[in-house]
Amino acid sequence: MAEEFDFHPMWESLGMNLADHDMLLGAVGQMYGDMFLTQNNRPKSTSYLDFVATNIHSGRIKEMLDKKEAGEATKIVGSFCVYVPEEIVLACDGIPVGLCSGADWATDKVEEHLPRNTCPLIKSFAGFKLGEVCPYIESSDLVVGENTCDGKKKAYEFFATQKNMYVMDIPNVHDESTLVTWKAEVKKLAAKIEEECGVTITPERLKAAIHAVNGKRRALQRLAATRAADPAPISGLDSLLTVQAAFMDDTPRLTGAINEMAAECEQRVEAGEGVAPKGTKRILYTGTPMAVPNWKLFNLIEKAGGVVVGEESCTGSRYYKDLVDESGETVDEMLDAIAERYFKINCAVFTPNHQRMKDIVQMAKDLHADGIVDVALQFCTLYEMESFAVEKAAEEAGIPFMHITTDYAGEDAGQLQTRIEAFLETI
């Protein structure tokens, strides 16, 4: 995908605001340069991430639209959450994409529809739509939401006035009866996607999709495992971007690239080579997801002299830690297996959510983390409230802990830097 290509006609055809979008791309490009390209000792294979970042709003969109045009893809299906099974979209030759929600945009317009005190991620996706600056939102034929929190649940009512929308219901409780409900919900989604894409899901199609997505998750698991080494072979920033990319890039390409990164990182571990010196303070990040270009916290932690070695987050381990069982033969069996896999995601929507606490402590041990930085986006009731349980679990496990509440604005960067530096010094 050549950089010189002029994507403006494509963006215009999507109904986007060209001047504002150029401004956005300029700002994100600048941020990427400042945060990612200034890192020392990056694995060479992270050049893939630079490719993703460069093409994210341009080449990748063209590729998706071209595939639809050529009949190789049916529909583009957007979502905002790891609870929406991408296997089902792929089985219908659809293209699953994560939608823009990582930066403040058109806040004045957003606040005509949503309260000021709404979490930045939600305000962001509304703003990207109202400001017409997200080619993923604009090119999506269907947006699949999910009732994972009060804020999203109500914001989707507004978003449905803007886009063709379908909302999955997510249970509040993990038990046998809600698993039954959830399986039915996954099957309802499958019927909806089949209808939208004009494709009937066959066992072959679904098996292939499950295999492809499992492959992607296995590659991410393999890369994540290398980060247990000291020195860590790859930065938190680059690792975060691998999962962010997994929501946007082509599945086979991403899988190949991540496996290459994992292979290089395995060699680096073997050679004792790291992105930061041995003995650098190792941080496990826990909490709310970070959508592109929300790299703020990781940049702060790593510029302050720490290294993030794991993310217990939807843009982290919650995305890749579980695989779909591949033994199913019928569509029904495979959809059940998909539902079972997604049911294991320990989102804070669940009450109680003990398994999340166990996962966090286990991750901290496996990755030899020196401390936990737990983060909630402002006004995210669920993660903000659950942070008390995370703190208690960390305390009981003897792991130093700090909680941060933040948003997408830069105003608290100085204060956060001071707090993070102080935390790194004490651990």
Add this chain to the structure above:
Amino acid sequence: MAEEFDFHPMWESLGMNLADHDMLLGAVGQMYGDMFLTQNNRPKSTSYLDFVATNIHSGRIKEMLDKKEAGEATKIVGSFCVYVPEEIVLACDGIPVGLCSGADWATDKVEEHLPRNTCPLIKSFAGFKLGEVCPYIESSDLVVGENTCDGKKKAYEFFATQKNMYVMDIPNVHDESTLVTWKAEVKKLAAKIEEECGVTITPERLKAAIHAVNGKRRALQRLAATRAADPAPISGLDSLLTVQAAFMDDTPRLTGAINEMAAECEQRVEAGEGVAPKGTKRILYTGTPMAVPNWKLFNLIEKAGGVVVGEESCTGSRYYKDLVDESGETVDEMLDAIAERYFKINCAVFTPNHQRMKDIVQMAKDLHADGIVDVALQFCTLYEMESFAVEKAAEEAGIPFMHITTDYAGEDAGQLQTRIEAFLETI
């Protein structure tokens, strides 16, 4: 119940903090005097409300404990929400009570367990427990929570460390399949209450309980209907207290008293007698519930020269507008009828929630409201977000609308008074 009786030994036996509780009662008593007893032209039968207010933490608690002692009642079952079916508790000779959640208390202790940015109602019930100043919480043998919002859902995880707790799951969506789920949830609660009270629910017991609670709701409907008249026969403040009392007082006594108030108000309407002059600006309140002693908004509206003629709220019409169908003969049929009745409550937990908008517009028309004051407690994501839909519905129906976000503190009273006065002038 004699005023001279010393209740301190009873409060002490409940493990309460006597000095703090005395302070609380003093403050609430003062507030009651300033807000309620200064009203002009109250119906004489509101003396019942003064009786309730006087006895709320004293005589009523003694009465409940005495009933248990005498074997006339089995258990005291507390709750925080109109979604917990009191018919089931009554059928087991239990005493259903609403728990304290209407004032800030022990905030410093609360914030060790819950985020500062939590809705005041949630912080309040945690504070009443941690500060040991709510005799309803302390005397409850079981507390039944419900997953109606992210904040309560997570706060109940903490509350369960303090009290014997059971949580009902509430759906996000109103449809045929969630009605099935909800019916199962109601039956699970019935089994839990039977077990807790050591009573088996028989058709006779349940029929009697349904009849009693329907009678209570009918009385409240009858009273509410008189408020359509101009002049309004009773204030919003007193009307609010009738529903607040319905969560705490003995069902037959309350039903009798409310019917007396309704009869007096019917006579006043006949005679053209009102609590405020004919032509007083008439306000429909919509939004979050107000637990005792949260009378702030109604006091402001009515002291500013308006009169509240209806409450679309859980401490209002949502409590009494629907009855349980009484045609069921078996326990199973009656539990289904109970589930169906509660399923109609248009809490903002539901998505979408169109019927609530229709109810609001209908209430405004039926009650000849001149304007809507829509209120959300601070950090109440659901009602805060749904206020945009309420505003749109009001606008489309041509009803003047104002939205207020507030908390339990008095700091914004001056500013709110100015805003409310300005609103009353424009309508």
